Amino acid sequence: MKKLVITVTLNPALDKTVTIDGLEVGGLNRVNDIRSDAGGKGINVAKVLKGFHEEVTAVGYIGGHTGKLILERLEQEDIRHSFTETLAETRMNLKVVDSNVQVTTEINERGGTVSEPERTLFHEALHLLLEEAYILVLGGSVPPGIESSEYALLIESARSKGVKTILDADGDALRYGLKAGPDVIKPNIHELEQLVGATLATEQEIVRAARQLIAEGTHWVIVSMGGEGSVAVSKDEAIRARPFSIKPESTVGAGDSMVAAIASSLIHGRSLTETLRWATAAGSVTASKPGTQVCGPEEVIARLQDVGITSIEV
Numbered sequence: 001m002k003k004l005v006i007t008v009t010l011n012p013a014l015d016k017t018v019t020i021d022g023l024e025v026g027g028l029n030r031v032n033d034i035r036s037d038a039g040g041k042g043i044n045v046a047k048v049l050k051g052f053h054e055e056v057t058a059v060g061y062i063g064g065h066t067g068k069l070i071l072e073r074l075e076q077e078d079i080r081h082s083f084t085e086t087l088a089e090t091r092m093n094l095k096v097v098d099s100n101v102q103v104t105t106e107i108n109e110r111g112g113t114v115s116e117p118e119r120t121l122f123h124e125a126l127h128l129l130l131e132e133a134y135i136l137v138l139g140g141s142v143p144p145g146i147e148s149s150e151y152a153l154l155i156e157s158a159r160s161k162g163v164k165t166i167l168d169a170d171g172d173a174l175r176y177g178l179k180a181g182p183d184v185i186k187p188n189i190h191e192l193e194q195l196v197g198a199t200l201a202t203e204q205e206i207v208r209a210a211r212q213l214i215a216e217g218t219h220w221v222i223v224s225m226g227g228e229g230s231v232a233v234s235k236d237e238a239i240r241a242r243p244f245s246i247k248p249e250s251t252v253g254a255g256d257s258m259v260a261a262i263a264s265s266l267i268h269g270r271s272l273t274e275t276l277r278w279a280t281a282a283g284s285v286t287a288s289k290p291g292t293q294v295c296g297p298e299e300v301i302a303r304l305q306d307v308g309i310t311s312i313e314v
């Protein structure tokens, strides 16, 4: 059976994380600690999957000095990749951790423009790779030069080859992508509220909103809610997971770790409940780590039974 996961990061980033005691907007802030990590949603998913010993290849666009640094990191971690080179420099995203209140503020650049010939090269390379794939993961923002409908095209081409798809995006990229019917989506609660244009205050409201999307062709909607945990919805099931308590170091990459755990769960044929348990444990372990560092398999397995699972009556 094919087991390869391809992760697409159209807009990667070098994540620069600075830690400050008591961030003062408009004031002078001194940095206590600094680190940089290869980031961008698909790249983080690939890091987790590699740690989980799954077969994974990271693809997308990469360029310039920042791009070179990211590729070096991937090579250090022995992550297989096949990025399309761009003339434009890959972006740097700033993450400011206020260690007094344990809150992370993210400042993400738009990213460099991708040209049409670069896009053609990417599509040709992905077309070939999809022949070998089981799952295609699509994550993150779409860079300038590429239409918001891009994920829909990629989902359709994956489906035509029998490849499952997981989409983690927001705004128009999510809205258009949904029309192509990805197998799984992982919005956070804010992204889901923006999508349906309503505040979702109760579990029942979340389930009803998710079922609207399921009626349009998606099978599983897994909604993350930070420290409140997550909700998984299918046509017939609705489940709530509550995480164990952690000291949040940097929540960056927590959502991506959930997506990686979902991909791994699809490979291993886990039920929706078990998938939610794995995804929530993975997200919470990652949230307890500094910068864009991600969870490893042993520490996730050790916490699986600490995730509280209940079913939601609608």
Ligand SMILES: Nc1ncnc2c1ncn2[C@@H]1O[C@H](COP(=O)(O)OP(=O)(O)O)[C@@H](O)[C@H]1O
Pocket: 187, 188, 189, 223, 224, 225, 226, 227, 228, 229, 230, 243, 244, 245, 246, 248, 251, 252, 253, 254, 255, 256, 258, 279, 280, 281, 282, 283, 284, 285, 287
């Ligand atoms: N403060 C926290 N305590 C425990 N778990 C957390 C915390 N913040 C995030 N998580 C875990 O990470 C997952 C993803 O977090 P979330 O912030 O919703 O994702 P995203 O980064 O996609 O917005 C949550 O479902 C939860 O399992």
Ligand SMILES: O=P(O)(O)OC[C@H]1O[C@](O)(COP(=O)(O)O)[C@@H](O)[C@@H]1O
Pocket: 011, 013, 015, 038, 039, 040, 041, 042, 044, 093, 108, 139, 140, 141, 142, 251, 252, 253, 254, 255, 256, 257, 292
């Ligand atoms: O493409 P976007 O939406 O700007 O997001 C990119 C950022 O998201 C991340 O992938 C983290 O995502 P999550 O916190 O949702 O897991 C960072 O590594 C990266 O800087």
